[in-house]
Amino acid sequence: MKPLLGAPHFETLGGSRLIGRAESYWGFKSRDLEGNPLRRSAHVALGIWFSRHWSAEQLATDALAQLSVGPRIEGVHDVSRALLGQEWADLSVADVALLAALHDLPHRRRNPTCGDNLEYIRGRRDWRLRELERACVLSQRELEAALRSPLVFAPTFSDWPPCPGAKPTSEEPGEAPVAR
Amino acid sequence: MRRIRGLRPLLCLLGLILVLPLAAIEWLYRHALAQVPELPTLPAWEMTPDEQRRRDWWLAMELRPGERRSNPSGPGPSPGTS
Structure with a gap:
């Protein structure tokens, strides 16, 4: 790199x-x-x-x-720990792109457990990664490896915005989404 | 000689025409900025090389292609980068 x-x-x-x-x-x-x-x-x-x-x-x-997700978590250290279960200094380039993509999304698109949001988020992350390759930060091989990496969210994170149109039924956090 | 003397007021007038709008814009900027009681301060964050590297990835994603430029003095590799 x-x-x-x-x-x-x-x-x-x-x-x-x-x-x-x-x-x-x-x-x-x-x-x-x-x-x-x-x-x-x-x-x-x-x-x-x-x-x-x-x-x-x-x-x-x-x-x-x-940087914040939800009303309670602010600062990239806390956000990466809460959302991805990793320290900011340990994130891969794909994880950083994922955070950047989530940061840009409107609220209705942020919750990966809703509808096709997970694929949408993946698309935005991949677009960010391609931007890095165009900026000569990533090589072609590094880009391909980053594009293959899964979207993994911390299972304990429960501050996702509600799905649009869904009625709040339970306080239980949903299962952590993983897209491979 | 007379011609040069005649040019002087013209040059002064041209200078004023150039300077006055710029001064007015600057005044407007300072007047508007005076509404902000406290200007932002930088976060106190001593970054490790690993954190700095991730910050630079983030920055590269935030800059549009036209805004990226290379360092004319040649930055050389920063610590922690491969």
Whole structure:
């Protein structure tokens, strides 16, 4: 696997997607001096401020620190432990792509036990992996190995959003889905 | 000489035409930013090389193709990368 953006001195432009995420997170979290939600102009200014002051690496670090699944679990360490049953530092590239894919999905698509969501999530993960190959981070062989790896979720994770249209019947967590 | 003297106000006017809109945009930006009482702070997170590597994968997935670029000074391999 090729080293990517690795050296500490290396800084890239923030990137519009990362800036949008940071602006959205911090903008909706902040309140103005009177305690009201920020105006649209302040959101735009915050986005410009991020593009001026934070590098892409800093924005990505911030996004990972804010990553959440459900209302109770925040931060990529807790998320990867709860959702995948592994430490963040031990995740494979396929697992990182899976987290990124889940992070992007609307709520109704996140629960892999609902309908065809598991296949949908796999499709999104695979698309992310192909993006990595296009960015020359993965070789063709590494991509193929990552595409073959199964989607395995921690069996104890029970914070999935309810399936659309389903009535809440039980507090019992569903069986952990595994797609091979 | 007279011609050069006549050019001076024109150049000043052109300079103002260029600078004033930029200054106005900057003022608008600062005015809007002043609504944010506390600017974001970076998370205090000392990453291990393994964590950093995964962060870089994440970053590569988040950047669109046009936003990726290589380091002109040549970063060299970071610790922990193969």
